[in-house]
Structure formats: C-alpha cells, structure tokens
Amino acid sequence: MTYTTHSESETEALGAKFAENLPAGTVAALYGELGCGKTAFVRGMARGMGIDCIVNSPTFTIVNEYLDEEGEKPLFHFDMYRLAGADELYDIGWEDYLCRGGVCAVEWSENVPGAFDGDEITVRFEKTGDNDRQITIEGGPERC
Amino acid sequence: MNILAVESSCDETAVAVVADGRRVLSDEIFSQVALHEIYGGVVPEIAARSHLEVITLLAERALERAGVARRDIDAVACTYAPGLIGAVLVGVNFAKSAALALGVPLIPVHHIRGHIAANYLAYPQLEPPFLCLAISGGNTMLVDVRGYTDMSVLGQTRDDAAGECFDKSARVLGLGYPGGKPIDDLSRQGDDRAYDLPRPSVHGDNPYDMSFSGLKTAVVNLAHHAQQTGQPLDKPGLAASLCRAVSEILLGRTMAAADALGYDHVAVAGGVAANSRIRGDFERACGQTGRQLYVPPLRLCGDNAAMIGAQGYYEFLAGHTADSGLNAYATMAL
Numbered sequence: 065m066t067y068t069t070h071s072e073s074e075t076e077a078l079g080a081k082f083a084e085n086l087p088a089g090t091v092a093a094l095y096g097e098l099g100c101g102k103t104a105f106v107r108g109m110a111r112g113m114g115i116d117c118i119v120n121s122p123t124f125t126i127v128n129e130y131l132d133e134e135g136e137k138p139l140f141h142f143d144m145y146r147l148a149g150a151d152e153l154y155d156i157g158w159e160d161y162l163c164r165g166g167v168c169a170v171e172w173s174e175n176v177p178g179a180f181d182g183d184e185i186t187v188r189f190e191k192t193g194d195n196d197r198q199i200t201i202e203g204g205p206e207r208c
Numbered sequence: 209m210n211i212l213a214v215e216s217s218c219d220e221t222a223v224a225v226v227a228d229g230r231r232v233l234s235d236e237i238f239s240q241v242a243l244h245e246i247y248g249g250v251v252p253e254i255a256a257r258s259h260l261e262v263i264t265l266l267a268e269r270a271l272e273r274a275g276v277a278r279r280d281i282d283a284v285a286c287t288y289a290p291g292l293i294g295a296v297l298v299g300v301n302f303a304k305s306a307a308l309a310l311g312v313p314l315i316p317v318h319h320i321r322g323h324i325a326a327n328y329l330a331y332p333q334l335e336p337p338f339l340c341l342a343i344s345g346g347n348t349m350l351v352d353v354r355g356y357t358d359m360s361v362l363g364q365t366r367d368d369a370a371g372e373c374f375d376k377s378a379r380v381l382g383l384g385y386p387g388g389k390p391i392d393d394l395s396r397q398g399d400d401r402a403y404d405l406p407r408p409s410v411h412g413d414n415p416y417d418m419s420f421s422g423l424k425t426a427v428v429n430l431a432h433h434a435q436q437t438g439q440p441l442d443k444p445g446l447a448a449s450l451c452r453a454v455s456e457i458l459l460g461r462t463m464a465a466a467d468a469l470g471y472d473h474v475a476v477a478g479g480v481a482a483n484s485r486i487r488g489d490f491e492r493a494c495g496q497t498g499r500q501l502y503v504p505p506l507r508l509c510g511d512n513a514a515m516i517g518a519q520g521y522y523e524f525l526a527g528h529t530a531d532s533g534l535n536a537y538a539t540m541a542l
Binding site for chain 2: 070072073075093097103118120121123124126127129131156160
C-alpha cells in the first residue's frame, strides 16, 4: 500500500496509524535516504502504541528502547546507519531484542540485509519533493 | 578517596582512576590505545560486546598507570544507564565483580551526569549550581545543575542530536565521519550567510526543547537541488551557514535559560563543544553578559571513564551506592 504525506507531522500520523494493534514480535524494516522521515514515522509508531516519551534519533546509540506504561509491549527503535555487517548485528544483540516481546522499528535496514527472515514488514520512504514523501508499506505474515 | 571508574555505554571502553572526584590518576580509553598492544587488528566502530575483550586489560593498565595498588581502591563506579544495553552490561558486571572482589562500595553513575562532571576535572574551582549544555553525537540537553547530584533537564532535542546534524550533513557534502571537524574546518573559509537555513521550531510548550532534524533535511535538499540543476554548491558557505544555525539554536536556548534562572556560570559538555563557531559564540555571549563559561578540553568531552570517576565521587558522598543486584538500563531519566 502506498501513501503520500506532505509534512513531517503527516508522516508521524501515518506511523501512528500503522502501529496501532501491531502484534508483539513485529519487525518493521525501514528503507530510505537521509532526511526522508524515518524517525518521524517511528515517533508516530510510539504514539500509536500508546507510548508517551521523547523519540529521538538512535544513530549514535544504535538502539533506543521505549516502554509503555504496563511495560508489556516495548518499541525498540534501531538505527543501523553506523553498522557495516552481520558481525556487528551480533555485537548489538539483535537476536536478543527479537525475543523480548516488543515491536522493532529498524532505520537503515539497507545496511543489514541479514537481519530479516522474510516475515518483516517493509516500509519504503521516497522523497518526491522538499516536504512530500511517498511511503510504501508491504509484507508481514498477516498481510500476505 | 580513589575510585576505579568504568565506562562502556557505547563505542568506547574506558577505565580510569580518579582521586576525590577531581584528580585524574589514570584515564585509559580503548580506542586511543595503540591497538596492537592489546590485540591486533581493526577496531570495530561498534564496540558493544567487544568491550568484554578489553575491559580487564584496560583496568590493569589504569591501575598501573595510576600507580595505585588494588588495596588502595576505595570504591568502583560505573556507567549503568543510558546506552546500548549489551555494552552497558559489560561495564556494570565488570564493576560489580571488581567491587565484590575488592570489598569496596559500588557506585552507579548516569552517563550524562558523567559528561557534566567532566567540567569538575577541567575546572577545580567549579561547583554547582550552574547551567550545563551537554552536546554530543548522541545527546543534546540543557541541564539545570543545582547540586552535584541534584539536577534536572530543562530542555532537549526532540529528534537528532546536534552532533548528528553535523555528521549527517558532512556525509551529504562528501566529507568524512565523524563530520564535526571537517565541517568546522570547511566553515572557516565560508560565508555564514551564504544560505538561509531554517531554525526549526519545536512543537509543544517547552521553550528550551530543540530540533535539528529539519536543519539536516534542509542541507540534504540543498545538495540534492544543486546536483539536479547542475548548479555549483558553495560547500564552505553551506558549512558556515550550518554552524551558524546550530550555534544560534544552542546559544539562544542556553542564554534564555541562564537569564530565566539567573545563572552566571555556564558549562558546556560533550564533543560538539569542540566546534569553533559554537565555542566562539558562547565565549562572546558570556563575555557580553558577564558570565563565566566552562568548556572542558576535547579529551574530556568525548566518552571517557575519568568523568564517571568524578561524578561517582559525588554520588558516593550523597549515599548513592548499589549492591550486586545492580542492573543496566538502556534508558534512564537524568
């Protein structure tokens, strides 16, 4: 399904809608260049999952963890921008996160093709103007 | 009081020995050590679990360089939050074991509190209260430091860190990583009014919150347009305009907070403090308003363990120790 957004807040709203009722264990693989709205989308996802906290870029820390009030379904916000391969995926404990009953949102999935097993939902961001973005959401076991 | 301090929250593995929170007896950082001395090969940019491979050796070396015997260590401090969980856990577990083996107290330290405490190492006369702007590749935070262990976040970035804005803009301009220094160097040859970059406003009611994502996107768009239209991009001018924009955002928030809270002492912490434009603007603004500015040297601005030892001392004095049940946390309020 392809969506068009015209501002950062619209991208955020789409992320919120996307994340409502996502089952625990969902992996969302985000693809797209610098400044195309990936972090804004994940900020929306947190809101859609009922998580009230500041969502900022995890480029430096690789992963930000956001917990909901009950601590039941956390959102793990990855940024693979600085990663260069499968060894480093192991180093950050990627597989541990998959087992923790949360939702994983993965920016810069381009850098870690080996992270995904085919059950992930892919979200592709494309710049169609300074503020316009085309966002394509595909896949996931329940959508096929 | 000698504190053995451990830092492993992200890329750097570091161990230091600090006396009385102010005097650095040794300060070992893995990425700065001649690598072949510890183990040959390439340093991975993402250290994470490889902290485990070097932390014991670094600790041995820190004690040796400090000229301090194990029995003269009075406490062990470690970063326990926030950070990459697998990485933080290595330091926490090492510190727990060391404290247990030495029979001394264990002191958990918040990583950003450590960055702020780097100022105590650089400026022996500095004492709270003061205002501190913590700016790095991963953090951008304005902190009201009322006491050594009594502080609150006045405002922070809602998206990218200031250093990240430099790193990612540098990438778009074809400069190296990390991008802070090349942007700074290039900006000195450029006109800081060459490009009209946005000063992104922040939604919400906190006047001290900041945003840098829109600035990054504006740089990306300018580079993209230049490429598409075949027009030359004035890279030095863009770098200078970017430094000016980042500096104005940081300075505006900081000075507004200093005015509102009545602070005459303003400190800056973190690697972005090395930026000459930011440093210059802060020096000028503090000079004009009769304020004292504190900016630690670069070595103390990046991640290091000495700063954890400094803050650890004051946490200990406040009674903030932990037992062997201490856990590591990926996120933690200041």
